[in-house]
Amino acid sequence: MSQVLFLCKQDHSYGSERGTFHGLVNSAHFIANFLTDRHAPSTVESVVDGDEIDAAVQAVNPLAVVIEALWVTPEKLTELVNMPEHRNRLWMVRVHSKSAFLAHEGVALEWIKSYPEQVVVCPNTRSMTKDLRALGVEAMYLPNVYNPVPYETHAYNRVREDSELNIGCFGALRPLKNHLNQAIAAIRFADKLGMPMKFHVNDTNGNPENASVLNNLEAAFDGTSHELITHAWTSHRKFIDLVQKMDMGMQVSLSESFNLVAADFVNNHVPIVVSDEIDWLPRNCQVPPTADSDEIARKMEYVWKYFYPGIERKCFRALDRYNGHARQNWWRIVKRLA
Numbered sequence: 001m002s003q004v005l006f007l008c009k010q011d012h013s014y015g016s017e018r019g020t021f022h023g024l025v026n027s028a029h030f031i032a033n034f035l036t037d038r039h040a041p042s043t044v045e046s047v048v049d050g051d052e053i054d055a056a057v058q059a060v061n062p063l064a065v066v067i068e069a070l071w072v073t074p075e076k077l078t079e080l081v082n083m084p085e086h087r088n089r090l091w092m093v094r095v096h097s098k099s100a101f102l103a104h105e106g107v108a109l110e111w112i113k114s115y116p117e118q119v120v121v122c123p124n125t126r127s128m129t130k131d132l133r134a135l136g137v138e139a140m141y142l143p144n145v146y147n148p149v150p151y152e153t154h155a156y157n158r159v160r161e162d163s164e165l166n167i168g169c170f171g172a173l174r175p176l177k178n179h180l181n182q183a184i185a186a187i188r189f190a191d192k193l194g195m196p197m198k199f200h201v202n203d204t205n206g207n208p209e210n211a212s213v214l215n216n217l218e219a220a221f222d223g224t225s226h227e228l229i230t231h232a233w234t235s236h237r238k239f240i241d242l243v244q245k246m247d248m249g250m251q252v253s254l255s256e257s258f259n260l261v262a263a264d265f266v267n268n269h270v271p272i273v274v275s276d277e278i279d280w281l282p283r284n285c286q287v288p289p290t291a292d293s294d295e296i297a298r299k300m301e302y303v304w305k306y307f308y309p310g311i312e313r314k315c316f317r318a319l320d321r322y323n324g325h326a327r328q329n330w331w332r333i334v335k336r337l338a
Helices: 023-037 050-060 074-081 108-114 126-134 179-193 208-221 236-243 260-267 293-337
Strands: 004-009 042-047 064-068 090-095 119-123 165-168 197-202 227-231 248-251 272-275
Touching (some): 004 023, 023 260, 064 293, 074 090, 208 227, 236 260, 248 260
Parallel strands (some): 064 090
16 A cells, blocks of 8 residues: 555646656655655556546555645545545645746636645645635645655866856746746856856747747847757756756746755756745845846856855755755654554
8 A cells, every 4th residue: 555646647737847757747756755765655646637536546545645736626526535435545735836826827726715625735835825824725834855866966067268158947938937037147147257158948848828938038049149958858867967067057936836946956066046936045046036137147146156165055955954844744744644
């Protein structure tokens, strides 16, 4: 018997990160890896839709079922929790966004408020948990755990003055990810250093809703001495290989919950500049989410100059501190299942 079954919907995502390797799936695997390492065997499964949930749950027979993100209708969840074979299980739905982004999901609050009382709604941020409680929802804070397979970490080497600069701004090409402002900041930063720069982003993965962001990024780099590079979504192992080739990362998002990309950069000792929406990182590498390109570029200069060893150590300790807290939260839940 599995302790916890994490259920993801095939090709479901917040934005353009469709497919097998998107952030929701990685997030579920990290938590399942941690619980399994602690002798609470847990698994991750992907299903086509809500009609496949019953069979998937019965095949694994877990004590708890975690639905990753808002893709199961209240009607289907009501049907499932009232089936005799599922009544003794704990059912949870995890919310991976804050209110600003949730506003773009047309049925989000309607569904959350309509879930049966047996289902626990679990945001991965304290702020979203408080927001839902203010609306009368019995929400429980349940954060992400960063627990990837331990890949080989390469020693970071600062680029030579005569080489090119590689800056990674990865993630779904959604407006709230703030790619264009960050791209302009990266251009200003590279010009200040007098270095040619490649700005790396993920592609739209065929999602036409995010094509406008990519179109504007392409126009921004047209006529400059710098280059925009797009990358297909891929496995976490291959993504880490890419992160290790970057000289700096950027995640100056307008709205953010945990941000696995930032954790990947920190875990691989690569400098990064973020917005203070990613509140687990130290202020040394943060700017306000409303920062203009000039302020972001100045923060990039600061991090570029002082990242090693001071800021790097603070970032690493911050990730470790966040992880310790998150693991405690999950372990308390699992112990109640026994």
